[in-house]
Amino acid sequence: MKIGFIGLGVMGRPMAGHLIAGGHELFVHRVKPVSQHLVDAGANPVDSAREAAAAADVVILMVPDTPDVEAVLFGPDGVAEGIKSGSLVIDMSSISPVATKTFAARLAEKGVDYLDAPVSGGEVGAKNAALTIMVGGSEAAFERALPLFQLMGKNITRVGGVGDGQTAKVANQIIVGLTIEAVAEAMLFAKQAGADPAKVREALMGGFASSRILELHGERMVKRTFDPGFRIRLHRKDLALALDAARALEVALPNTAATAQLMNAALALGDGDKDHSALIRTLETMAGASAD
Incomplete structure (x- = not known):
């Protein structure tokens, strides 16, 4: 798959690395020296979340908090400005379940599916591709994302609808x-x-x-x-x-x-x-x- 990956922090870097190792093409935003190895492994650096979304079929977010997710999705040069109908957004951050439902509804108006898929397991789990992944969203979107989740985690559960993962x-x-x-x-x-x-x-x-x-x-x-x-x-x-x-x-x-x-x-x-x-x-x- 072509994946826009936004959030190359302590958790995001190894998660993105597993996706690259699994053969997927990544478009990454805000590459710093500590994440340069992902570009060396084949990831494509882009200048904005909008560009990452425009180039991808799936966009994965791994950022710290609810306002960060909102800014990446709907701020200037955000995901919503570049994403195509039929795409899938997977938010693997840990944020508000209430805000999650609002974000999903806004993207649904653009024909975009949404999964909230926060993780547990910390840096060790991320590095070992052993994360627990708790997913909210439709069964169809979950099945589409499952091969990606399996590259990053081991205990993967669809809990229910949007917001239930959070x-x-x-x-x-x-x-x-x-x-x-x-x-x-x-x-x-x-x-x-x-x-x-x-x-x-x-x-x-x-x-x-x-x-x-x-x-x-x-x-x-x-x-x-x-x-x-x-x-x-x-x-x-x-x-x-x-x-x-x-x-x-x-x-x-x-x-x-x-x-x-x-x-x-x-x-x-x-x-x-x-x-x-x-x-x-x-x-x-x-x-x-x-x-x-």
Whole structure:
């Protein structure tokens, strides 16, 4: 396929690389030195999202937030100015389910199909083509996109109609955020009680508390390796989406709200661009505990 790929960040770069390796022709916007290897591998650089859309049959977005998606799609020189009827837009960003439905409706007026397909798995999953992909949209559009998803991920589920993929991703981020916070509390508790957090984590990995987050993020907390796989500021954005939706639905999400506040504190302490496992640093500061 001819694919316009917009969003060559930490996640987008390896995802685009897998599509090129799968034999697809990519048109990429905003190539920086860190993504030059994609051009070297055969991607075609273009000067705007409009040009990427005009050259492609499928446009994939992987950008940070709802306003970014709206700007890429409908801003000056955006996708909507260049896209052809019969094309498909796949938004793999994590954004508002409500805005997603609005974007899809606007593109449907141009005869363009739309899938929301946010991902989970972080940088490791993106590099290993092992992402979990949660998809909202029509069955026909999903079947059209499935060969592309299979190059980037392993657990691929059509959840339902447009917006349902984003709803699933918000639910995912609630679970991940609250579990990271729980692991951070446990590691802090162990340390302050005089136990070796590394040994405590090792013991817990063999019990009912075992999880991928205890395994991976618990190790980051023990080793103090907080280079971002997924930044705290982006996870805070996802929890804000959850709380905005909960307010509209009149649903209480008390622990989501508490974790979002801890992430606000992490940003205030200058940790917004660290990995979300660095939330333990915020708890350490609150406890007056020694940090790194």
